[in-house]
């Protein structure tokens with residue numbers, strides 16, 4: 001289960017429609033408790049590190065950006081709990097590329113953006129046992 005603050009969901013939806021028809025991507029910061037529940041408190045846009053010609057259907061985050069994100073997390077006393085990206089004119093389900101580039105524990109939020117408008121947002125977690133994604137429940141909380 002992942003709790004998203006209003007700030008975080010607004011950020012994700014805005015990024016998805018603004019960067020359409022390219023895929024947007026970004027990093028989600030928050031807290032992870034012992035039972036595996038996550039609370040997302042802050043999200044940051046990241047440049048899509050994938051080659052330009054592939055930007056419409058895949059995303060990658062460069063190591064330099066990840067390092068910067070680690071520093072941001074430390075400063076804010078939060079953890080990196082996941083990543084978001086958009087699927088322009090495509091369903092909010094992980095691609096094979098997404099699966100093979102994912103790591104367990106993190107949340108992968110995928111939003112379907114159709115004609116510039118975010119229509120569906122889902123979150124997935126990769127299982128460490130079979131390396132397959134399963135959907136995770138998103139709860140929007142009132143907290144800013």
Ligand SMILES: [Zn+2]
Nearest residue numbers: 085094095098
């Ligand atoms: Zn994807």
